[in-house]
Amino acid sequence: MPEADTTSRQSALRRWAAERHGIAPDALDLRLAADDASFRRYFRLTLADGTRRILMDAPPDKEDSAPFVAIARRWADAGLPVPHLHEVDLDAGFLEIEDLGDTPLQHCFEASEAPTTLAWHDRALTLLDALQNRADPQGLPAYDADLLGRELDLFTTWCLDRWLALAAPPSWPALRQRLIDTALAQPVVTVHRDFDAMNLMVVDDALYLIDFQDAVAGPLSYDLVSLLHGRYCRFPASRRRAWIEAFRQRAMTDGRLSDIEPSRFHHWVACMAAQRAIKVIGIFCRLTLRDGRQGYLARLPHFLDHLEDDLAELDEFTDFRVWVADILRPALLARLEAQGVAWESVA
Template identity: 40%
Template sequence: MTSTSSTPASASPASDIHWADPARQQAFGIWLAAQASRHGVQPDSLRSASADASFRRYFRLDAPTAPRGTLIIMDAPPEKEDCHPFVAVARLLEAGGVGVPHILEWDEAQGFMLLSDLGQHTFLATLEATDYDHGPASTNRALYMSAIDELVRLQAVPADSLPPYDDALLQRELDLLPEWYLTQLRGLTLDDATRTMLAQTFALIKAEALAQPTGFVHRDYHSRNLMADPADPKARLGVIDFQDAVRGPLTYDLVSLLRDAYVIWDEDIQLDYAVRFWEKARKAGLPVADDFGDYWRQFEWMGLQRHLKVLGIFARLALRDGKRQYLDDIPRVWTYAHRVASRYQGLGPLARLLEQAEAAHGGTQTQVGYTF
């Protein structure tokens, strides 16, 4: 792709970076030139770093005086992205000693931000480099133990200033399942009995979540939002994409890590890491359950809420936003949700509905219902 207009010669972004709005491109060029004089960045080295599921995108550019020799720019149009939560949470986590990007500059009005660079390798990419299906178990274990240590550090950060993960938010997330996954993606028509069943099931799930001990919740603590050093799997990880943090159930982030939408592990491995986290959390004084069996049950129910939500989110990203690649990750998420729904009393009808949704994949399904 090529740029749609030019920027000042002193701050010309790479030609393969697309700008839909020429005025924003010009404003970016002017802002970038100012960063060159203040932080020693080299505008001609600008290249794409990553994009995410929102309207934010990230660039990397050389900065010889920076610790890694590079810095990151976030481009977040203010009319589409509110950067205030990102800034507030970044400062909160940094004060708590968590490895997050340091904010060097923030143009609040225009939505441009200059950040320290946590590296180019995600936790997921580092696992893939070691071949996580057949590769060195010691490397994988070191990476997960680093992630667990960082999570304990994160959950020790005071969460009083964060919005609560309350009934209303849990419900909005669960509603994504029927709205996007069941009906729009899988083509099911839900009758009144099915909707009643879902309402009753969601009430059970919310009650379980709201009864759990609470603290700092990242909400997306998984392999694509952790930055790792392939040369040293024991090194501390960088944490990104934390702007949606809330005060809520402390099991949530461990679910995100161990039942990741992009990596699936046998349950004995999940249990092993969960025990290790639980032990470290207790030692750190975090308010986790005194009995690991109770903690594991909380972990499973919280995971069910997350995975039902993610099924809806991935369907929405594919259908509404054209990000079809997320469809490839649905089978893992479905497996997690179905296993828990099949395991606990009161969740059987949900498990059968999930089965029917996948049976309808590629076929025709016009009506599903349950009687009580």
């Protein structure tokens, strides 16, 4: 967003909050709390009595906040931990919501195999069970073949074509279709769509869900792989398999999943994880090239590692796995080095 527009939006937000609380705009204690990968920005409002709120600025010509509001209310009614909505003005694009503090889940992590990190992932998986069991997917947009395909095409458009000038391998069309078909074969549940540590806030040792406006009705395993193949950790295959198997058993017990062989379910998960890793690589390139956002290229090698972990469990995609190792990885790392990008390492 241009700087002039940003300043204008912030002034309008200040006036909006001041009027609501009966405070002169210049006397308002309002500070930037966080930017978003979208056009949303978040400010922390501190009132005279010390009460704190978060103000969301979501320009209505660029961001539709109605889904966030509707989902927050539905999930709260279902007993799920989401921030309370204090005030909503969809026409202006301003929301005043509960302040959940400054501790996203990744701040509680140590090394990937540290007991504290593993315990927090167990708790997050318990929350995922609750989300899928309590939140009715009816009324949410469908995570259908078109959407899955558009996400995969971000990789070829933004990473291969526009950033690397690299042709997709001959195996790409078959892989793309197989990943879509495998996702659609799974039971449909409510999918947060970014169930990663950065969107789970720790409040007094409890976890709260945030940034859920893009929730869809889609594959059972999607949020599972969002967590286990996320930005902040890279777990060994044995650890992932244990979590996945425990999830399968819980899902069969509570009825989310009919009786299914472990090998078939683990195949679903590996395909879903590959789909997400490919999509994320494409999104990060788009955020950099189209939106001018900084920092995303440094994360590409981590998600490339995830992709290779996923493909290692999918013998049917051997040709694509070899292409990733022999062609994509060297080209991507060389491009990062040429641009002077120091990539993130994950313990």
